[in-house]
Amino acid sequence: MTGLRSNFPAGGTPWAMRRAQWTALGLSDEDMDKPKIAIVNSSSKLASCFSHLDDVVPPLMAAIRAAGGVPFEVRTAAPSDAITSAGAQGRYILPSRDLIASDIEVAVEGAQLDGMVTLASCDKTTPGQLMAAGRLDIPTIVVGCGYQPSGVYRGEHVDFEDVFLYAGHVATGAMTVEELAEMASVAVSGPGVCAGMGTANSMHIATEALGMAMPGSTPVLALSDKMFADAERAGRRIVELVREDLRPRQILTPGAFRNAVTAVLAISGSVNCVKHLQAVAVEAGCDVDVMALFEELAPRVPLLSAVKPNGDRRIDEFEAAGGAQALLHQLRPLLDLDQPTVDGRTMGEVLGGATVADADVIHPVDDPLATHPGITVVRGSLAPEGAVVKRTVADDGVQRFCGPARVYTSREEGLAGIRGGEVRPGDVVVLSGLGLRGSPGMALTSAFVFALDGAGLGDSVVVVTDGQMSGLVNKGLVVAEVSPEGAVGGPLGLVRDGDSISVDVDARILDLEVPAEELERRRAELPPLPAPRGCGWLDVYARTVSPLARGATLGG
Incomplete structure (x- = not known):
């Protein structure tokens, strides 16, 4: 050819x-003259999230060959939030996304391959693969490789989210180690991503809303017949995509990002989608402000589904109800239906044949579960560049709060404060210095939030942090990813114990009630942030990472 x-x-x-x-x-x-297709495989036996991906490769290869292409499997890093978060207080998690994108660039661009099919699994693989697609701008299809089957604990459904939550209860003595061990041993009964509306499933659905996944392919049970059929469908289609020369930057337009943000809001998806979608837009050269899109669209997009941790529905029920296609079908009045997709048809043409199998699981726009935003962006004197709040469908927790600050500069310091009785009802707990540069790499603070819940403080205190939260966190009022971060002079780094902080989620306000002249005095006393000097990945990341407004991409 x-x-x-x-x-x-x-x-x-x-x-x-x-x-x-x-x-x-x-x-x-x-073969030398045929389209050469990369199969980007983030496989690993380190975590069940990725342990099945090698099984997807042979039928995908066969489908590519049958369509007239030549497949080449390439490997990338495979970070699991459950496993890779153990080192450096979880600071390797977010930077791994950019490592994946660069892994793909080195292999695929270095070899000058013609197109790629990427196997998406745990949280950072999907955005990393989409970032690479935008950067390289060669025909690409992302294949979501499925969620894990859950288990039963003492007669009740249990999944990985429950293990994550109750580990925080052990830290405060509300659950025994033996009980947690029993739960953990049965919570996950097969490979795949977490079985809730966390970052992985949220990003898989967002990818389909962007037009970068085959229609009807997300979410899906890992290793199911449908997962293999969807992968084979992508293998056949990628060869056609190369021949048509339909590239990611033709698909990843401002309208596509509006569609993705709309879908994420309708399912109250992971707050991590905000920075991931922004990073994809930056890499694709698309001039769109994703946080501004969330602010603009949040009041207009109703909540249509309540998958755990946002409600009582399970992800398999969401799939059975029609999955992303049914969701997008219900959202048609709010979508840009002229957007192209990897399928070759427009979003409107694709959704013309979609159906909703269960409107009690995925509601229509005119009969929503709730009308408050699933993700709220707040701003104010404590977050001039914004911060994010995740809200459940019930949204029956505290939404307005004012209290004295209790400041900690690490997750471990905060956990010790909970155990020592320092954190009291009415406090606004500030976890500062955990952002992109301060950590570096953006530390995970979810364990602290779950420990608060285990201590019975989840509904009586507020957490404000420049760190990141797991997409599965939905306990209490947490204001995360405060920007600018404290370590680079942001107001969060100027907060002292006892300062008054107020948050009003409905009004979208986060304020530090300290006089400006006092803040300037404190700022003048701050020591400079030490420059990273090492050769390790986190040092490289700290030297090159851009602010959250740029999606925390490297060098941009």
Whole structure:
């Protein structure tokens, strides 16, 4: 096939070198001229999130070959929020997203392959793969590789989210180690991503709303017949996509991001989607302010589904009700239906054939579960550039609060404060210095929030932090990703014990009630942030990471 970037002029050094290598791999003369397709496999036996991805590769390869392409499997980093978060207080998690994007660039751009199918699983793989798609701008399809089956604990449904939550209860003595061990041993009964509306399932659905996944492919049970069928469908379609030269930057338009934000709001998806979608937009060269989109669309988009931790529904019920296609079908009055998709049809054409199997699970726009925003962006003197609040469908917790600050500069320090009885009802607990540069890498603060819940303080205190939260966190009032971060001179770094902080979620306000002149005095006393000097990944990240407004991308 002529016109492929992978086909080099005969007789040259690059042509000769790859001919020698690929002949040794069993490629024929005919294969040398076919579209070369990367299968980006973030496989790992370190966590069940990724342990099944190797099983997806053979049928996907066969589908690509049958469609007239030549598949090449390439590997990337495979960070699991459940496992990789153990080191450096979880600070490797967010930076791993950008490592994945660069892994893909090195393998696919270095080899000048023609297109790629990416196998998306745990939280950071999907945005990392979408970022690479936008950066390289070669035909790409993202395949969501499914959620994990859950288990039963003492006669009740249990999943990984419950283990995550109750670990915080052990930290405060509200649950025994033996009980937690029993729960953990049965919560996950197979491979795949967490079985709730956390970051992984939220981003899989957002990817379909962007038009970058095959219609009807998310969410899906890992290793199910449907998952394999969707992967094979993507394998056949990617070869056509290369021939049509339909590229990610033609799909990742401002309208596509509006559609994705609308979908995330309608399911009260993970707050992490805000920065991930912004990062994808930056890499795709799309001039869109994702946080501003959340602010604009939040009052207009009703909540249509209540999958755990937002309500009592399970992710398998959401899939059975029609999944992302049913959700988007219900949202049609709010979507840009002219947006192209990897399917080759517009979003409107795709949704014309969609159905909703259960409107009690995925409600219509005119009969929503709730009308308050699933994700609220707050601003004010404590967050001039914004912060995010996750809200459940019931939304029956505290939404307006004013209290004295109790300041901690690490998750461990905060946990010790809970155990020592320092945190009291009415406090606004500030976890500062945990942002992109201060940690560096943005520390996870979810364990602290769950420990508060275990201590019986979840509804009587507010947490304000420049760190990040797990997409599964939905306990109490938590204001996360405060920007600018405290370590670079943001107001959060100027808060002292006893300062009055007020938050009003409905009014979208977060204020520090301290006179400006006092804040300037404190700012003048701050020591400079030490420059990272090492060669480790977190040092490299700290030297190059951009602010959250740019999606925390590197060098941008």
